[in-house]
Amino acid sequence: MERARCTSSSIAARLGAPHDRLLVDDLNQARDYRFYIVQDALCLTGAQRGLIRAKLCARGHTVLWFYAPGLIDEERLSVEAMSDLIGLRLRHRETYGLHLRLRLTNRTHPYHAGVQPGTELVTLEGLDPLFLVDAPDATTLGCGGDVHDTSPAFAVKRLADWTSVYCSVPALPPLVIRNIAREAGVHIYSDMNDFVAANNWLLTVCASCDGPRTIHLPRKATVIDAMTDAVVARATDHFEATMKYGETGIWKME
Secondary structure (H helix, E strand, O other): EEEEEOOHHHHHHHOOOOOOOOOOHHHOOOOOOOOOOOOOEOOOHHHHHHHHHHHHOOOEEEEEOOOOOOEOOOEEEOHHHHHHHOOEEEEEOOOOOOOEEEEOOOOOHHHHHOOOOOOOOEEEEEOOOOOEOOOOOOEEEEEEEEOOOEEEEEEEEEEOOOOEEEEOOOOOOHHHHHHHHHHHHOOOOOOOEEEEEEEEEEEEEEOOEEEEEEEEEEEEEEEEEOOOOOOEEEEEEEEEEOOOOOOOEEEOOO
């Protein structure tokens, strides 16, 4: 059992791909992304909801929602408003501050590739209420609630021009999030939970653990160590790097 506590920064930091952090109100100025993670968005105005629908819920995007997006509007708390925002019908029940659990199921789904069967996550902090998926047209990825609950709490639904993924527990293993990103078309540089920053000529990787890793490039390039100017590999779309925990490697891609 994994007892997980994930913040907005740590979820994306271990993705193995570059990421940006955006405020809802900045979406109009942001570029288009293939994959969005929506966290800590419990309170949304009508204008913000419209902006999210227009920018995120369209054009083939995949959106991963955590816990209670849009639960609160200008006037009330509304599970119906949440359901309308994420495109998945939800229901709720009181948990009285219990630690929420999520058990990953559906072993054959691409989002669970490489995940140990029956992986269970438990929040370190109690949350109330609990939201569960009540959508027969969605694919269940995990069940959650209390110890004995088998209700869908992690699910995906493919809509007309976008994909909605909802998780009632505000934490998922980095591997699962990476799988979701990969299926959405995001290029993954490292499968080792590493922090990655990159542009079209420079790549930075901060190692999450000791050991070798394969770094995958979005195109063939000559890879040069930016600190020593040593050529690491020529005309390749991947290279090997052995790193220590916390070590940062910087390479130029020419």
